Amino acid sequence: MKLSNFDIPAFVQDHWQKKPLMIPNPWEAWRNPLSADELAGLACEEEVESRLVTSGAEGRETGWALEHGPIPEQRFSTLGESDWTLLVQAVDQYVPEVAALIEPFRFIPDWRIDDIMVSYAADGGGVGPHFDQYDVFLIQGAGQRRWQIGQACDEETLLLPHDDLRLLAEFEPQEEWICGPGDILYLPPGIAHNGTAVGDDCLTYSIGFRAPSTSELIGYWSDDMLADLVKDARFADPDLMLQENPGEIRAEALDRMHEMIRSRFDDRDAFRRWFGQYGSIPKYAEHVDAPNTEQSETDIAARLDAGSRLFRNPSSRFLFVRKGDNSLTLFANGHSHDCSGARARFAEQLCAVPAGQGTIEPGPDENILSLVTALVNQGSLVFWDDQD
Numbered sequence: 146m147k148l149s150n151f152d153i154p155a156f157v158q159d160h161w162q163k164k165p166l167m168i169p170n171p172w173e174a175w176r177n178p179l180s181a182d183e184l185a186g187l188a189c190e191e192e193v194e195s196r197l198v199t200s201g202a203e204g205r206e207t208g209w210a211l212e213h214g215p216i217p218e219q220r221f222s223t224l225g226e227s228d229w230t231l232l233v234q235a236v237d238q239y240v241p242e243v244a245a246l247i248e249p250f251r252f253i254p255d256w257r258i259d260d261i262m263v264s265y266a267a268d269g270g271g272v273g274p275h276f277d278q279y280d281v282f283l284i285q286g287a288g289q290r291r292w293q294i295g296q297a298c299d300e301e302t303l304l305l306p307h308d309d310l311r312l313l314a315e316f317e318p319q320e321e322w323i324c325g326p327g328d329i330l331y332l333p334p335g336i337a338h339n340g341t342a343v344g345d346d347c348l349t350y351s352i353g354f355r356a357p358s359t360s361e362l363i364g365y366w367s368d369d370m371l372a373d374l375v376k377d378a379r380f381a382d383p384d385l386m387l388q389e390n391p392g393e394i395r396a397e398a399l400d401r402m403h404e405m406i407r408s409r410f411d412d413r414d415a416f417r418r419w420f421g422q423y424g425s426i427p428k429y430a431e432h433v434d435a436p437n438t439e440q441s442e443t444d445i446a447a448r449l450d451a452g453s454r455l456f457r458n459p460s461s462r463f464l465f466v467r468k469g470d471n472s473l474t475l476f477a478n479g480h481s482h483d484c485s486g487a488r489a490r491f492a493e494q495l496c497a498v499p500a501g502q503g504t505i506e507p508g509p510d511e512n513i514l515s516l517v518t519a520l521v522n523q524g525s526l527v528f529w530d531d532q533d
């Protein structure tokens with residue numbers, strides 16, 4: 146599906162990470178890709194992350210309540226006609242037509258995109274006033290939802306005491322829209338919002354983003370760095386200067402130790418490799434399984450010759466970083482692969498495959514075949530006929 150009435154450069158300049166924007170149905174022809182029943186079906190499955198939030202009439206005695214999935218099928222028949230919402234995470238990994246909704250938003254790089262959460266709400270249902278730490282495009286799939294937009298929030302913003310939900314203690318709506326099928330609301334991080342279903346069959350798709358925090362970058366990079374640290378230098382002071390007060394830590398000693406750390410963190414090449422791997426780790430790594438038996442290049446070539454088709458595992462993440470005009474490193478599911486020439490061009494095509502359509506056509510080049518073999522053996526590429 147395409148956006149026909151959406152000015153991307155203007156959006157990036159004026160709204161992305163800056164201020165909310167209500168985009169009245171900009172699609173060439175909006176078609177809701179998922180039914181409420183299909184969503185409920187996903188929520189019953191063990192490996193799918195889902196939540197049920199009840200409020201109002203449903204949860205009035207207790208206020209807001211959260212139940213984690215998998216949701217037992219019979220639970221749906223006990224829910225009333227209003228004031229509940231079902232939320233299912235990463236639906237793009239299970240339904241290619243939902244994954245296809247990401248395609249028009251790939252003007253934002255893939256490494257920034259997290260997943261598509263889908264919510265279904267009965268009349269009056271919603272998750273309550275809250276803020277998110279990430280940007281989000283909220284696409285109204287079916288039915289109607291009232292969106293109220295409020296103040297800018299941060300870590301200091303007061304929340305209601307609740308064990309499971311991060312609801313705002315104070316919500317000051319400043320703007321309000323009713324979104325219908327195809328309408329999109331963009332929200333930058335930290336803006337208070339409250340979405341409430343107006344009538345039944347309210348289906349909303351949230352395209353969520355990733356943005357690493359300083360603590361995440363330092364924490365995860367240091368963990369990986371420590372795991373690989375083979376040559377562990379130790380502080381040394383053969384040029385020891387005599388000092389008056391034995392209690393003093395002298396600036397020279399501090400500088401030397403600070404440099405021991407800085408030299409590691411200053412290694413741009415190591416950071417490039419680490420971040421590519423880290424950024425390509427899938428949301429659910431357990432969904433990317435290696436095949437039962439290791440495949441050789443000859444096996445793969447034979448299967449391709451016999452007409453077997455390869456596709457990108459929908460749970461995998463493909464990214465690349467350029468190293469020069471003709472070479473790059475491809476990252477997939479936390480693994481890195483150096484590529485140049487035809488293999489690099491193939492890696493670029495692999496990364497640009499349209500969201501939701503994973504079919505891959507590797508050429509006969511041997512360097513490409515060795516890359517494809519590695520990607521099949523790590524579970525990033527899958528043969529159609531191996532699907533379970």
Ligand code: SIN
Nearest residue numbers: 264271272340349351
């Ligand atoms: C929803 O779809 O109900 C919640 C989305 C959000 O407010 O983040």
Ligand code: CO
Nearest residue numbers: 275276277338
């Ligand atoms: Co939100």
